[in-house]
Amino acid sequence: MNKLTSFIQNQRQNKPLLLMTHVVYGYPTIEKSLEIMQLMLDNGVEILEVQFPFSDPVADGPTITNACHHALEQNPKLTQCLQDIKKLARQYPQSRVLLMSYLNPLLQPGFTSLAQQMGEDISGIIIPDLSIDHHAMLDPLSNSGIAPIWLITPDMKADRIRKVTEQAQGMLYCVSRSGVTGQKSTDQLSTNQLSTAPKASALENMQGYLNNVRQFTSLPLAVGFGINTAEDISALKGHADVAIVGSAFLNAFNKGGLEAVARKLSELQA
Amino acid sequence: MNKLTSFIQNQRQNKPLLLMTHVVYGYPTIEKSLEIMQLMLDNGVEILEVQFPFSDPVADGPTITNACHHALEQNPKLTQCLQDIKKLARQYPQSRVLLMSYLNPLLQPGFTSLAQQMGEDISGIIIPDLSIDHHAMLDPLSNSGIAPIWLITPDMKADRIRKVTEQAQGMLYCVSRSGVTGQKSTDQLSTNQLSTAPKASALENMQGYLNNVRQFTSLPLAVGFGINTAEDISALKGHADVAIVGSAFLNAFNKGGLEAVARKLSELQA
Amino acid sequence: MNDEGRFGQYGGSYIPEILYSSQQQLLKAYRDAMNDAAFIQLVKSEMQTFSGRPTPLTYCANLTKMLGGAQIYLKREDLNHSGAHKMNNVIGQGLLAKRMGKTRIIAETGAGQHGVASAIVAARLGLECTVYMGAHDIERQYPNVFWMKQLGATVVPVTTGAATLKDALDEALRDWSSSYEDTYYLIGTSCGCAPYPEMVAGFQSVIGEEVKEQSTQQFGKYPDRIYACVGGGSNACGIFLPFVGSDAELIGVEAGGRSDAPGDHAMRFHTDQARFGIAQGFATKFLQDEEGQLQPTHSISAGLDYVGVSPILADLEEQGKVRMTSASDIEVMEAFKLLTRHEGVIPALESAHAVAGGLREAAGMSPDQHIVISISGRGDKDIFNIAKALDDEPFTEFLQTYLKEESV
Amino acid sequence: MNDEGRFGQYGGSYIPEILYSSQQQLLKAYRDAMNDAAFIQLVKSEMQTFSGRPTPLTYCANLTKMLGGAQIYLKREDLNHSGAHKMNNVIGQGLLAKRMGKTRIIAETGAGQHGVASAIVAARLGLECTVYMGAHDIERQYPNVFWMKQLGATVVPVTTGAATLKDALDEALRDWSSSYEDTYYLIGTSCGCAPYPEMVAGFQSVIGEEVKEQSTQQFGKYPDRIYACVGGGSNACGIFLPFVGSDAELIGVEAGGRSDAPGDHAMRFHTDQARFGIAQGFATKFLQDEEGQLQPTHSISAGLDYVGVSPILADLEEQGKVRMTSASDIEVMEAFKLLTRHEGVIPALESAHAVAGGLREAAGMSPDQHIVISISGRGDKDIFNIAKALDDEPFTEFLQTYLKEESV
Ligand SMILES: Cc1ncc(COP(=O)(O)O)c(C=O)c1O
């Protein structure tokens, strides 16, 4: 079993839901972003997702996109980023660190070199512009035990879900119907297929989606629905293994710095 | 013989060249324009050409065009104009008064009414946008003894000159090659067919033109070549019967008012 | 047209004697050219390979459905090179000038469309080009002046009179009077002394000829009604003339402007100020006062505010073969918006008059009837006027920013 | 193209999973449509009756004589409705969207030409239209935004990143991710994930197909060389593809900009910053730094400063079937002036790149050789840029006066 999978399963023994938080490397500065990560890890976040910024993050919403563009002004280097977060991963062995980025920055070293650079310390990788059809590109990573974390979406057909679950390692990243990060879950749902559904049935719908995915796989399910509040999180309990919170922290940071991040953390962990 | 013709021939008995001067009715005001006319007649100008202004005087150059447009702001009426200049004509029986205007203002009363209104006192009419081909339109005038004064141009073919001279009464109005009034004769000539000709040969050319016309008719020849100076006038002596001066007086008036007009007059009559 | 270039009581030649021989030369050259199959072919070929003819006949499914009346079609002169039907005429006359051995053309222009078209053809044929344009028009229509300059033309501001089209025309005539030996006067509409009305209408008739073919092909018969805006009258003559004598009803739409008061419109029909007159070389209906002075005009579209009108149309109207109507500035803006928004065709404000006329009547017609509206030109050129009419603030801001950067 | 939409190592699909099913739906609908003769006919007919195709092939007698080399011809995409070749593509994709039952289209635009074309087609087909445009581009190209609004489109300013085309594209992809059920993403050039490069190139191929016929008709053979400017690459693909495998040499001209320095040009070939990359849904040559971050670009023409290039062209260049060259801003202004002044055709500044490329080489060719230059669009739209480049004072004064009257 993949190390990330067993980590999550272990943690889940006594926690109904793990928290996976997201930080953009280099935003607002490299140092500050490392401080944010440290704060999260200090507060016991189980999984940290570090996004190495790319100039054209097509799968991200405005909050993360803006953070990426700002971060790029710091001239971040992927190699340095990996060194920095590997160090963190080693400092916080009770948590796991994942790398998230887009294809083009990752292509520069190439996946063989990337696997080497990520080594033992980075547990998985998320590449939102790479679909399951290209899974072979990531063989160097999975061969090194680094889990390529594939995305699941609500309107995936059964055979496509099967195609993903056949390849999947570590966990699955189940996203909301809205393509980009940082959208309010209920807003998003209501402007889409569930347009007339009240909030309650939107939730039901989301739970149905996760239950459906569950039929295809025993891997842990991580869910990113634009989760913002403790209420959002409690709705996931019993349906998912990991709640992914991204833009909410960025928004908090933008409003109130590290302290606001800490407050948001304790709110969500309550 | 037409009364205008006999007037000119009589005058020519003891004058080598008569002077025909031009005034725009209503410029700068109706009163002032009448004063200018009076001044000219007081100074013994033999023929006075009064232009009733039209909004679109296509055969006139910039000086006269501008004067016409200004005059129109005075809201001149053709009927009043005729009354005013008939009075002048009666006051100065030793001179002759001609009406000049474009077709459209003249069409409003129509030529029958116009002939009546012009009566005995206005000796002739000049309509620069009416060609000999339409001479029949002016029958009501010529039937009343008012001379339609036709234009002759330097590049007219013999048969066209003949067509004009067959119809012509009073005198002929020989214009420079340049189509519009108020152009410097020599400038004009030199920018056209005589481009390399020095002033002397431009003059020769002009004299040749008049001598040519003379072969077709015994009517008096009036010449408008953009005459500005006493020199211009003396060059015409022996070749023409009447020198027509238009823009030169307008220019003088614009610079120095009535006094300048008087000075110009005495310069040209010297 | 009879030999004197008359159309009923209209038309003819009323020009200074100085222009007689050049006009005779033109008349003869024009007749010669029209009898020369090779010349006709050359004009046709240049219209095709340079200007992109034939222009299509476009069906308006959305407006037809919205109005629920006649089937609505557009004749797309906006797709000509230079963006208007003006091109048809300058190609014909430009080639004629070349054939006559002239090395220079002069043109008058109001809105600047004919000036641009003339400058284009001059560049294309290697002729010198001088364009007379009212100083006031130059100020209002500078973008067109800019293009004329880029095309190598000399633009001469005319400051006499109201400093608009009428005065530019006078000035062009004056230039021609002293330059006709090497210079061809390229008149932009179906006005002026003979043979211009006939000639311009003739070169523009390609529009109607194409409509004949296209309507037959696309809906199996001639249109029931054809609408065209009428400035000088060239696009109207062009689309109408081939249909005179057919069952198609021909409707000209004039600039109704702000009101019927003198100076507020350019309606040479059905107003008190519109009467028979002779000026600028020909007889037609002119807007004039009791003294026969030509009147100022107004229209939201710079190309329709001409004081006279084609003698051909004046005559056809008198004969009952053309019906004249008008559209006010306000109706025109509405029609402009409708066509733009519902058919994706941005008409010139001139052409929007024809649209207004056509849409106004289409609703009352039956679905088995077909109308064709002449889109004489495209609306891009009118952005300054339209943005002003619509009070578009961002456009103002855009210009302010542009000017600020300019000055850096 | 193979099944994955690859062209050699370029192309393919690298899109967020959320777009998978909508892309699959598009792929299927596109294949279906391409196998439906009635659809192909509909596209053809709309290209003709709405956009005015075929566009002519225009001979340049004056420039040919001046240069004394190859015979110079222009393919006149400037005569399309909307003034550029962009129309060909939006007609094809617009009809496809309609066929798929979509009620809304979205588009990204840089200079605004594709935005206007999309808004036109949306108005024409009764579709809602949202156009994403960099806030910076909106400021620079406001006239196009004005027209999009008049056409009923919603223009959404994109403020992320450099707030230009690249960012607008990202934003359009994001919209699509959450709206694909009723929304069709109408990409404006031969880029993006499969099937867009193939599809856009396919709809644009009408250009080259016409050139085949016209060149055979007008000079009895295919051209020896064909020049096209290359932004995303759609007009180049359109005119080139039908000639791949023939003897015609195909030359793409990129924006050389101010210099070879990063950010000063948009040369996706022959510069250090141009390397294989995967972004915005597909693999191609992108201008990027060592970290794989896409780079800012510059060109005097707003339509050529795209950071990537059609995968089809990247592949053809690699195979030696297309030769890539470039023209600097300065050369482009010279070419613009030459064509305007000597042929009466005002090219878009984008197209003036192709003119620069063609004229540069024509002189060295022999008079029995023939070149065709793609005039992808007309230059009217560029008046603000050109007036600035030429330092035209009266234009500035015109704007100042306009603004003064505005505020009254
Ligand atoms: C687009 C357009 N339509 C119509 C006109 C009016 O001219 P005409 O009545 O001669 O067609 C003009 C004149 O500039 C024009 O530019």
Ligand SMILES: Cc1ncc(COP(=O)(O)O)c(C=O)c1O
């Ligand atoms: C006139 C014109 N030509 C060329 C281009 C470049 O696009 P492409 O390379 O896809 O033809 C544009 C883009 O806006 C354009 O407007």
